[in-house]
Amino acid sequence: MNYSFHNKVVWVTGASKGIGLSLANELHQLGAQLVLSARDSSKIKGIPSATLIDCDVTDKAQVTQVVATIIEKFGGLDCIILNAGNAEYVDVAKFDSDIYRRMMEVNFMSQVEAVEICLPHLRKSPAPYIVGMTSSVAWLGLSRGHAYSASKAAARNFFQGLALDLVNDDIPVSIICPGFVKTPLTDKNDFPMPGLITAESAGQRIANGLVKMKPEIHFPKRFTWPLKFISCLPAGIRFWLLKKVV
Helix, strand or coil, X not given: CXXXXXXXXXXXXXXXXXXXXXXXXXXHHCCCEEEEEECCHHHCCCCCXXXXXECCCCXXXXXXXXXXXXXXXXXXXXXXXXXCCCCCCXXXXXXXXXXXXXXXXXXXHHHHHHHHHHHHHHCCCXXXXXXXXXXXXXXXXXXXXXXXXXXXXXXXXXXXXXXXXXXXXXXXEEEEEECCEECCCXXXXXXXXXXXXXXXXXXXXXXXXXXXXCCEEEECHHHHHHHHHHHCCCHHXXXXXXXXXX
């Protein structure tokens, strides 16, 4: 069974650039009534019919106000796509726990709080849908990236458990686990990014997966399948392999 985005009220966070903006364009083509938020929504270009709202997803009061605005304007909410996030890397020579706190706040707790605020309204929708952005690195703790991957692993486990608990409420949950996507965020990376794809390609793949209501959408397969395989190996072998690439 497919999900029709036509005339559905869909809120996408972190929609000013990268995957969020590309996915919003795809959903616009599918006929969604889009609400797009970002810390500076004036940067969201190319979707004139969308409702644009400033929102820092780590500020619960702002998220609450966004949802109130959506309900006031549209009378309901059908789908949330919790895409907003950030990445910071760890230097163990200058270990800083604040990096972990920031990663958990933006990549995990912001999603938990958004679900808390949106769930009562989604329960009233005839076609509710929850979508969470995680990452393919949620499957492994990687050198320098463990603050980021830990937050993404927390988000992935959260949405997996939530999907089970919402079965009886007929609220499907999909998890997005991208590999490397060329965005302003990954442009800052100072290491090779195997399997790098464009944000436009990522948006298309995600939209196709969401229409099919896939529980987990991961890509590109040439990168994500090897990661999945490595994550299933015995700990000693896994550590030996990953140490080779550090």
